Amino acid sequence: MTPAEMAAVFAAGTGAGAVNAVVGSGTLITFPVLLATGLPPVTATVSNGLGLVPGSISAAIGYREELRGQRRRVLLLGIGAVLGGLAGAVLLLTLPASAFERIVPVLVSLALVLVACQPLISKWVRRRRPAGGPVRRDGGPLLFTGLTLASVYGGYFSAAQGIIYVSLMGMLLDDTLQRLNAAKNVLAAVVNTVAAVLFVFFADFDWTAVLLIAVGSALGGLIGARTGRRFSPAVLRTLIVSVGTVALVHLVLH
Secondary structure, eight states, rough: OHHHHHHHHHHHHHHHHHHHHTOOHHHHHHHHHHTTTTOOHHHHHHHHHHHTHHHHHHHHHHHTTTTTTTTHHHHHHHHHHHHHHHHHHHHHHOOOOHHHHHHHHHHHHHHHHHHHTTHHHHHHHHHHEEEEEEEESSSSHHHHHHHHHHHHHHHOOOTHHHHHHHHHEEEEHOOHHHHHHHHHHHHHHHHHHHHHHHHHHHHHOOOHHHHHHHHHHHHHHHHHHHTTTTTHHHHHHHHHHHHHHHHHHHHHHH
């Protein structure tokens, strides 16, 4: 890479780390930049996945206050994240990119609808619960299955992964959007880490790109967490839908 390309990759990693902490879809910042440096698509995807691991971890640390009381939930859903992330990484290494990318715009579209309609859906879910019945704090089998499948997608191509997580949890859990966003960051860190372990041993990647994105995303994750924690639920939801819409347009056009 030239010095200018290295600076661009580092800046993209910082931006992606910040966006992932608050919303998700940071891959749509780094992936095009990596392609512009001349990396093949699969190599760019793998390098991006490895580089974003520190950013996911720093974002989770930045949201540690919102994670209080969510240990059981995160541990349970983390099992699905491990299984799904591993499956998605295997798909990336074994299947042609076109086979999975066809469904990506559909997944992102569905996620955006769920996030935008989350308040209405939550009210509908609460009305259908038996009066005086217990509130599921882990979302039950439906959330576990949904997040496991979303983690398969995340292990393959992580763009909008966080949006899907937040939309599913917002529909099936009674909690604030900020706390759900904190849980999302931990689950994304799990998926990215599991996929990264597999990539290190079985995939081709560019060490320069990985290191630049890793340092940038770690910095961006802390910045994004500090900023995002101040947003109201309405502002955060609007930001999620806005970034997700940009992600969808990018995926459809490319």
